[in-house]
Amino acid sequence: MGRRRRPAGRAAGTGTGARALPEAIAALCRTLPAGPGPETFRRAKFDLPEAAPALWRLLSCVLSPRSEADTTGSLTREAQVRLVKSAMRSQGYPRPALFQLPEDGSQGSRELLLALSWLLARGPLIEQLLARTRVRLGDEMPVCECEDLAYGRASPGLPTPSKDADGCVDVRHVQWLMGKLRFRWRSLISSHQEHCALLSKIHKYTQGCHSDRNLGHLSVAETELLRDPEGGQQDTVLGASPPDSPNAGSQPTFLPSIPERVAGELELVSRELQALQKELQEAVEVRRASWEAQVRGQGPEWSAEMRASKEAVGQELAALWQAWEREGGLAQPHRPNRLVRSEAGAPPGQGLWATEAIGALRSKEACLEAVLCWLQGQSQQELARLAGALPGVIWIPPHGR
Amino acid sequence: MLPADCSLRLVAELRAALDACGEQQRQLDQSLRVCRRLLRAWEPTRPAAPEPTPGPEPNEEDPSPACAPSLQDLTELELLTQALEKAVRVRKGISKVGEGDKAPSLKPRTVATPPATTTSVPPQAPGQAGNGTSETRSPRGIRQPKVPARSLPEHRLLSTRERTSLGRGARATRPSLGDQQVTPSVTPLVPEAFTLKEKGTLLRLPMAFWKAASQNAHLWAQIDSTQASDSANATARTRFLLKMQAASGWPGVGLSAAVVEAEVGRLRKACLRLRLRMGTELAAAPTDCVQEYRCLLLLEGLQATVGQCLHWLQELRKVVAKHHLELCPSGMPARASCLCEGGADAAWSPQPLLYSSTQELQTLAALRLRVAMLDQQLHLEKVLMDELLPLVRTQRPCCVAVCRAVHSLLCNGGQHFPTVLQDEPAD
Numbered sequence: 001m002g003r004r005r006r007p008a009g010r011a012a013g014t015g016t017g018a019r020a021l022p023e024a025i026a027a028l029c030r031t032l033p034a035g036p037g038p039e040t041f042r043r044a045k046f047d048l049p050e051a052a053p054a055l056w057r058l059l060s061c062v063l064s065p066r067s068e069a070d071t072t073g074s075l076t077r078e079a080q081v082r083l084v085k086s087a088m089r090s091q092g093y094p095r096p097a098l099f100q101l102p103e104d105g106s107q108g109s110r111e112l113l114l115a116l117s118w119l120l121a122r123g124p125l126i127e128q129l130l131a132r133t134r135v136r137l138g139d140e141m142p143v144c145e146c147e148d149l150a151y152g153r154a155s156p157g158l159p160t161p162s163k164d165a166d167g168c169v170d171v172r173h174v175q176w177l178m179g180k181l182r183f184r185w186r187s188l189i190s191s192h193q194e195h196c197a198l199l200s201k202i203h204k205y206t207q208g209c210h211s212d213r214n215l216g217h218l219s220v221a222e223t224e225l226l227r228d229p230e231g232g233q234q235d236t237v238l239g240a241s242p243p244d245s246p247n248a249g250s251q252p253t254f255l256p257s258i259p260e261r262v263a264g265e266l267e268l269v270s271r272e273l274q275a276l277q278k279e280l281q282e283a284v285e286v287r288r289a290s291w292e293a294q295v296r297g298q299g300p301e302w303s304a305e306m307r308a309s310k311e312a313v314g315q316e317l318a319a320l321w322q323a324w325e326r327e328g329g330l331a332q333p334h335r336p337n338r339l340v341r342s343e344a345g346a347p348p349g350q351g352l353w354a355t356e357a358i359g360a361l362r363s364k365e366a367c368l369e370a371v372l373c374w375l376q377g378q379s380q381q382e383l384a385r386l387a388g389a390l391p392g393v394i395w396i397p398p399h400g401r
Numbered sequence: 402m403l404p405a406d407c408s409l410r411l412v413a414e415l416r417a418a419l420d421a422c423g424e425q426q427r428q429l430d431q432s433l434r435v436c437r438r439l440l441r442a443w444e445p446t447r448p449a450a451p452e453p454t455p456g457p458e459p460n461e462e463d464p465s466p467a468c469a470p471s472l473q474d475l476t477e478l479e480l481l482t483q484a485l486e487k488a489v490r491v492r493k494g495i496s497k498v499g500e501g502d503k504a505p506s507l508k509p510r511t512v513a514t515p516p517a518t519t520t521s522v523p524p525q526a527p528g529q530a531g532n533g534t535s536e537t538r539s540p541r542g543i544r545q546p547k548v549p550a551r552s553l554p555e556h557r558l559l560s561t562r563e564r565t566s567l568g569r570g571a572r573a574t575r576p577s578l579g580d581q582q583v584t585p586s587v588t589p590l591v592p593e594a595f596t597l598k599e600k601g602t603l604l605r606l607p608m609a610f611w612k613a614a615s616q617n618a619h620l621w622a623q624i625d626s627t628q629a630s631d632s633a634n635a636t637a638r639t640r641f642l643l644k645m646q647a648a649s650g651w652p653g654v655g656l657s658a659a660v661v662e663a664e665v666g667r668l669r670k671a672c673l674r675l676r677l678r679m680g681t682e683l684a685a686a687p688t689d690c691v692q693e694y695r696c697l698l699l700l701e702g703l704q705a706t707v708g709q710c711l712h713w714l715q716e717l718r719k720v721v722a723k724h725h726l727e728l729c730p731s732g733m734p735a736r737a738s739c740l741c742e743g744g745a746d747a748a749w750s751p752q753p754l755l756y757s758s759t760q761e762l763q764t765l766a767a768l769r770l771r772v773a774m775l776d777q778q779l780h781l782e783k784v785l786m787d788e789l790l791p792l793v794r795t796q797r798p799c800c801v802a803v804c805r806a807v808h809s810l811l812c813n814g815g816q817h818f819p820t821v822l823q824d825e826p827a828d
Binding site for chain 1: 402403404405408409411415416418419422425426429432433436437439440443597598602603604605607610611614615617638641642646648649660665668669671672673674675676677678679680683691693694695696697699700702703704706707708710711714717718721748749750752754755756758759761762763764765767769770771772775776778781782783786790793801803804805806807808809810811812813816818819820821822823824825
């Protein structure tokens with residue numbers, strides 16, 4: 001029976017199988033959020049309909065985005081079914097039978113069990129679930145890119161409740177919203193700076209306190225614990241939920257059908273790459289022409305030089321590519337991290353130095369700025385062209401452009 | 402005025418961005434409140450659990466919300482110190498007993514798992530046996546303001562904690578002391594408030610908490626290491642997945658929207674980096690022939706890479722088009738899980754992020770925010786271009802005001818406006 005995953009990773013030998021399986025299932029039940037009992041699994045194996053609702057609830061809890069995991073308990077059965085089906089589809093679940101199950105969630109416990117096994121086999125599902133609810137003892141500063149997802153992408157298909165009957169707005173309203181956004185960013189940045197200063201102070205003042213010598217000082221959560229041992233009364237850091245996607249509390253957002261969205265993104269990337277290629281082409285042509293003019297009439301020793309240069313550049317490009325892969329790796333083995341104040345120059349052991357993270361972020365910043373400038377340049381050119389075509393109008397771009 | 406669908410989309414996007422910022426700000430404000438509170442003087446908190454009035458303890462005073470000591474307290478303090486000399490001998494005698502007694506009675510108050518938020522095990526009191534014996538014992542049953550004011554932080558923490566633990570019934574050792582009124586302090590001062598700045602280095606984490614936390618960390622580290630070295634498990638999983646795939650009867654190769662999006666993300670990143678490198682090369686001024694040649698070769702190499710990316714993109718497009726049917730649902734939730742969360746290389750135990758100065762930490766935070774902001778700006782820029790440029794192109798007649806407004810939005814994020822002059826023909 002290869003159907004059920006054994007999360008404990010014990011040997012699949014039949015000798016230990018008989019004992020290990022019930023224990024493993026019991027452990028699995030303890031870990032899973034919606035708390036199905038081992039009986040549910042047994043019933044599902046025989047495709048009994050009583051097990052289906054519990055499994056729908058479990059899967060909807062597991063598959064919903066992090067921020068909404070708490071609210072899935074309040075979804076109706078139909079909503080849970082829809083959520084599970086669409087999430088499984090986006091993950092590429094291969095069996096069509098799941099998508100044909102009735103919406104009322106009364107059948108299909110065996111299919112659901114298979115789906116759960118598939119999810120368990122594919123990725124570290126249990127660890128993800130545990131990590132969702134883990135207590136964060138340290139002060140975290142995520143340097144990972146996935147945090148960017150939290151910075152507010154609207155879902156285009158969402159029907160926004162608009163104030164006007166027809167929903168039309170003036171351009172000035174859009175300008176005003178942009179200004180408001182800029183202001184919010186500015187205050188966010190200054191709040192963060194203050195937060196860093198305070199964190200730094202707390203770390204400095206509690207140097208030498210921590211029982212773990214590697215860490216050396218207390219985090220805010222730990223200091224808070226010492227200040228208020230009866231922590232439930234205050235809003236402690238331990239009680240606060242970890243920073244999550246900002247859609248918490250709003251309706252679950254729905255995107256338009258995947259082909260449109262994916263096609264749109266592919267289109268964007270394609271345009272960017274093509275534009276880049278054109279620029280490179282122009283640059284290369286110019287340079288090659290000028291260089292060939294220079295090189296005319298060079299002797300045979302020059303061809304040796306050329307070969308050496310070719311090799312060197314080839315190696316440089318390969319190294320560059322590798323460095324990029326590795327740089328992506330800075331964020332790639334995504335781990336939570338914990339801020340630790342320590343003397344510069346001390347051996348880091350297992351840790352990550354802030355200076356490295358800063359370097360990586362700087363290069364990312366440069367990339368993004370370059371692209372933004374380019375996009376703005378494109379728009380500016382087009383608008384200048386359009387406005388310039390108007391008779392009797394002089395178009396003066398703002399200072400600096 | 403903008404048309405309805407365009408307006409809807411723009412407003413939706415901007416509102417989402419505003420909400421995200423707002424949410425971040427709220428969480429940050431909360432953290433700031435917590436930090437500021439920690440850095441102020443730690444006033445002794447009123448114990449939360451209602452303490453049962455002690456029967457056999459006539460000297461027990463109800464815990465008051467301690468603030469500045471009142472006049473009455475000060476006089477009482479003086480009285481207590483007068484009794485000090487008499488009590489010294491007694492104290493010395495009982496101190497050994499009290500020490501051994503106290504530890505076991507309070508130790509059982511351990512927390513089982515890290516998520517438990519309260520603990521009342523005192524920090525390592527024995528370590529302070531030398532000068533603090535009396536102080537560690539004395540706060541029991543004595544009102545907060547009268548706590549003698551050598552006020553080592555453990556002392557203060559102990560007093561809070563001991564009161565709560567007492568409130569929970571660990572009173573067994575109290576009677577053994579007998580002498581409730583003993584204040585060992587020689588100098589009755591107004592109790593100093595505890596500040597992190599002055600005395601922070603004296604804090605110690607409770608033993609039970611520390612044990613639980615390190616066990617937790619150890620377990621997560623175990624998960625990391627088993628994940629890394631678990632090949633038998635991996636093959637069993639792959640076999641299972643292949644069996645599922647084969648039994649499904651679908652021709653698809655397990656293509657999922659998530660995979661396609663990941664690829665698109667990779668391509669976008671590659672494009673960014675290529676562009677950056679190109680910029681560096683173009684900006685560099687080659688000094689001699691050889692350098693110029695190398696520059697040229699590098700640019701050609703970049704061009705070839707871009708060509709490869711485009712080719713890969715084409716392939717991806719073909720695959721998406723072919724599996725169009727399979728990817729067409731009625732409505733989908735936004736990303737089911739963070740792209741990073743599910744990576745096979747994900748590690749779970751936190752790693753230290755080391756910084757050496759406030760400046761560095763602030764730079765890191767500022768850069769992180771800047772990158773996020775730029776990312777958002779890019780996204781908004783693309784949305785604006787998508788929505789507004791077609792409007793401008795197709796409007797008949799071409800309205801200058803609209804051009805001007807759109808220009809400001811697209812090219813400066815709404816900060817600056819181009820100047821438009823009307824060129825009147827001179828009569």
